[in-house]
Amino acid sequence: MKILVATEKPFAAAAVNGIREICTADGHEVVLLEKYESKDRLIEAVADADALIVRSDKVTPEVIEAAGRLKIVVRAGAGYDNISLDACTERGIVVMNTPGQNSNAVAELALAMMIYASRNCFTPGTGREILGKRIGIHAYGNVGRLVAAKAKALGMEVTAFDPFVEAEKMEADGVVPAESLEKMYSECDFISLHIPATPQTRGSVGYDLLTKMPSGGCLVNTARKEVINEPELIKALTDRQDLKYVTDIAADCQAELAEKFGKRVFATPKKMGAETAEANMNAGLAAARQIAEYFRSGCTRFQVNAK
Numbered sequence: 001m002k003i004l005v006a007t008e009k010p011f012a013a014a015a016v017n018g019i020r021e022i023c024t025a026d027g028h029e030v031v032l033l034e035k036y037e038s039k040d041r042l043i044e045a046v047a048d049a050d051a052l053i054v055r056s057d058k059v060t061p062e063v064i065e066a067a068g069r070l071k072i073v074v075r076a077g078a079g080y081d082n083i084s085l086d087a088c089t090e091r092g093i094v095v096m097n098t099p100g101q102n103s104n105a106v107a108e109l110a111l112a113m114m115i116y117a118s119r120n121c122f123t124p125g126t127g128r129e130i131l132g133k134r135i136g137i138h139a140y141g142n143v144g145r146l147v148a149a150k151a152k153a154l155g156m157e158v159t160a161f162d163p164f165v166e167a168e169k170m171e172a173d174g175v176v177p178a179e180s181l182e183k184m185y186s187e188c189d190f191i192s193l194h195i196p197a198t199p200q201t202r203g204s205v206g207y208d209l210l211t212k213m214p215s216g217g218c219l220v221n222t223a224r225k226e227v228i229n230e231p232e233l234i235k236a237l238t239d240r241q242d243l244k245y246v247t248d249i250a251a252d253c254q255a256e257l258a259e260k261f262g263k264r265v266f267a268t269p270k271k272m273g274a275e276t277a278e279a280n281m282n283a284g285l286a287a288a289r290q291i292a293e294y295f296r297s298g299c300t301r302f303q304v305n306a307k
């Protein structure tokens, strides 16, 4: 089988070698498409691929239509909002993700961004410590749980909101389950976002939640830009001169944010949450193993689209 690894943001070389080893051991061929600049390159490359490994690359209905032989797409990572699940399901193409494999890298970045924001983006001036501060984890999944554990180790008070996770599970981790999202925002100095981008969450973090935050509140976004209501973010930052917003996924209005709010906002130049050698290795190799296993036994563990 031909396995296309299409990564606009490439994996580390060691991860690519690992993917190759796993796939060739089962007699598959690996083709690499990295740093491509137009979607036409992906459309061209996918034409004779049996399997596809991507990161945040957009797998649109147009891509799927061009992929006449495609049987499986694996998103080497957690969020699969970049993949047209319906188009894949219609064609009987299996879509999987690799949950948990890059979570630690993202969690470490969330903590780093919090400290960066608290220390004036590493410029002169008096900052704040995070010791003893309250952090609210908005969604207690793989990344949220790791952020919680690390925040606790740094001496923070940790609370979390997640309607899909039992309170007992949070309590067992020493995390206080929030009664409501609104209450969590109103009580936390930091909110760390870990919700996926879904029709339910898109634009769901806006003025009402943000302005509930206490004085000096800071929103940390290592999830998705789509979950933020950007016009309302601007309004919240305008009305509340004490609030901060730091993100690993630049807002569409990032230039306006930077111009209006200066050091109260920060965005990494390119999404880098999962950009560690370890995360590349973990997610890339997991993707390769899942594909090899699928072709070997038909195993569809980690499938995320309808069968």
Ligand code: 3PG
Pocket: 009, 055, 056, 057, 076, 077, 078, 079, 080, 102, 223, 271, 272, 273, 274, 275
């Ligand atoms: C994910 O959903 O796994 C993260 O957002 C990482 O995305 P990336 O592989 O594009 O860096």
